[in-house]
Amino acid sequence: MPAKAEEYVNGCFEASIDWIVDTGTAQDLLTDHHVPDHYGYSSSLITANGESSSLKQGKVKVPELNATVSPFLVQSSPPVLSVGLRCVEDGFQE
Helix, strand or coil: CCECCHHHCCCCEECCCCCEEECCCCCCEEEHHHCCCCCCEECCCEECCEECCCCEECCEEEHHHCEEECCEEECCCCCEEEHHHHHHHHCCCC
């Protein structure tokens, strides 16, 4: 059972994951089979096609960025990091 909110998730999940850095997605995504069933916190994801089946987000350490990200944990997606999210929220530039 995921936590009810982000503040109830202790620490972050660490895994060796090859990420796709994508300019076409607004959110970070990760297939939920990469993380333990009980890990994450309740969330909902709104996409261009409407609300998604994602009910969880998690905290994942990305050593290459020296950062912790909070991808939506979905049933089927390659590991994706949003370029736009990095630029808007983290101040990344060209």
